[in-house]
Amino acid sequence: MVSTQRERDRYEVGLEFVLPSLEDVTPDGGRIESGTMNLTSVYYDTADHDLLRQQLTFRRRTGKADVGWQLKIPGGKARTEIRMPPGEGDAVPDELTALISGVALGKPVHPVATLTTTRRTRRLFDSEDRLVAEVTDDRVRGTVAGDRAVVSKWREVEVELCDAGDEKLLGKIGKRLTLRGAKPSWHPSKLGRVLNTAHLVPDRTNPTPTQALLVGYLDAQAQAIVAGDVRLRRGRDPVRSTRAGIRRFRSTLRVFERLFDPTAAAEFDAELSWYENLLDDVRDRQVHRTHVADALAGLPPELGTVASRVGDDLLADERRSLQDLTAALDGDRYRALLAAVARWRTNPPLTAEAADGPTVLERAVRRAERKALTRVATAAAGTDDEALYRARTAAERARYAVELAAPLLGTKSAKKKAAKCKKIQQVLGEHQDSVAAATTLRAFGARAGATSDESGFIFGLLYAEESKRTRQARKDAAALAG
The missing domain is CATH 2.40.320.10 (Hypothetical Protein Pfu-838710-001)
Structure with missing residues (x-):
């Protein structure tokens, strides 16, 4: 045991x-x-x-x-x-x-x-x-x-x-x-x-404050990825924490791109993105099923049998995504990724600029914050869901950049900045979840309609509910941007 x-x-x-x-x-x-x-x-x-x-x-x-x-x-x-x-x-x-x-x-x-x-x-x-x-x-x-x-x-x-x-x-x-x-x-x-x-261990006997912050932050994300690997093999569900570690790693490579060797960073980012997509498939379906479960609870009792079948269909879809994820864990590509994680956590390929003073981090954080606020304001004023997705990604990267540079920014200032970015990220995340859930429900509805399955009616109801959530999230994002 x-x-x-x-x-x-x-x-x-x-x-x-x-x-x-x-x-x-x-x-x-x-x-x-x-x-x-x-x-x-x-x-x-x-x-x-x-x-x-x-x-x-x-x-x-x-x-x-x-x-x-x-x-x-x-x-x-x-x-x-x-x-x-x-x-x-x-x-x-x-x-x-x-x-x-x-x-x-x-x-x-x-x-x-x-x-x-x-x-x-x-x-x-x-x-x-x-x-x-x-x-x-x-x-x-x-x-x-x-x-x-x-x-x-x-x-x-x-x-x-x-x-x-x-x-x-x-x-x-x-x-x-x-x-x-x-x-x-x-x-x-x-x-x-x-x-x-x-x-x-890191091959830097006297790291600069910038190098120490970068290496320490990347090591923490590597820990999350490795711990997630073991938990998955134990049959646990570390998808959310593992995905967060990968996103923090990738955000660091993007926001502070001048501090890493560009070729090595691009190659590593591509492999992290591949694994993140596998995790996203599982996590998205988990979120969809939660949304649907909440909506199903409000349906009339006479639709209970069909509602149960709908829930079973979504669970089966989630399990297929999880099987794809676990199958990848024993593949050569994934093992190469873990080997790269080990190299990056002990000796990341930093550029000469990473040895400069802390202002190099502070400038990058300010750029990330400005980019996030600009994207949110522009996307909230339009109707493009993809633009809101990009705005959420920018807010997420700004938040993680503030986390990394917190010792330089001061605890109070860093907490305030991170809280603002997190709020934007949450609101736009709800929008993204609803958009993704609506897409899944529409596909399930089409499948049910093709087989004359009465569950297509329920999928239609649920799709309408997700559409309402999408519109509300866009309004909330506009309020934050204002």
Whole structure:
């Protein structure tokens, strides 16, 4: 059975580091439980370290506690940990092989390093005896697999926020650690540290503020894409979050185009667009089905049987789109895309202009904002649905550009600018959803009419309802433009 845990902050400490008691941050009426265990973890990856390139770690842990197969997937400040029992033997479970097949680019995985850890734990409970946080103090000995063993030793502290904990507690524990000299770890994982894979991290020892913002933002979008890959293979629905990561990536390439090699950016953008279209097909049908479900709920009871068939038809259409998407996940083109994502997140092809001061970002943001407002005003005054679609895209790109440059623009100003763009994006998104839904309903209606199916009448009613929504969204967009 696969389970998940959320893991948080990691710190580097010296061998003589003294862990604080943490009594002062334990919830009132709570308690601290201490323990010590010895763990051995064998880490798996491809020969080219493809999992580590995407910041995933995959291991089989043995010992007296916390044993079994564990796959860690990055996601913002935290990571998702997927676990399975150890089983018998060293063979990777088929279920986990399937989950990592995309990130591994179809290559086999094998042991690449072994870490032995002496772990001292402090588990913090609240007054209701609920676990709020776990602090682990690890003394690690790592050995790289191969003909010539390479051994390294270090110590680190890890803080995991549990279900009953909150961000405030996490901050308090982090403050106690840093006051004692702990430093946030720049290694993505223990495996990254023992392998010392310098080629898997950005090749910029002293990045400029512009470079740091670009690389950090692109890395966050790459995380969304990779996490979405694993979630799709688990049978989950990450379409919305994955598509958002791709759109943010593509928007960055367009708005800040002068900061990227034009040939490399154009080639990568084309492949991102291909995958986004597959995701769009699924997402559009999800939205259509939601629209239709709301409309069907208001139909007379005597039409219930036909309405149910209409819903079934839309669900079948959605599932076909999802099948097309999942089929693409094991194709060569998709694997090449994931390999490109890995390259762009560690070493994007930046131009010399990306080394300039922050004003290069600020100018690009202003251009994106002006372009969005101009397009919205022009499109809202006309009758062209395609023009409104382009206006929405411009507003979306302006919003994402503001997000990226927020540290330069100031929190208050950035929030205000992003909120305005988001509002425009939402209104025009509703218009776009209604236009797409109306197109789908018209096609379904024509199909039903060709077979003398009485559901054609319902499709006609639903089409009229979507047309009303389209007109209302256009009015709302005009109001925003004014």
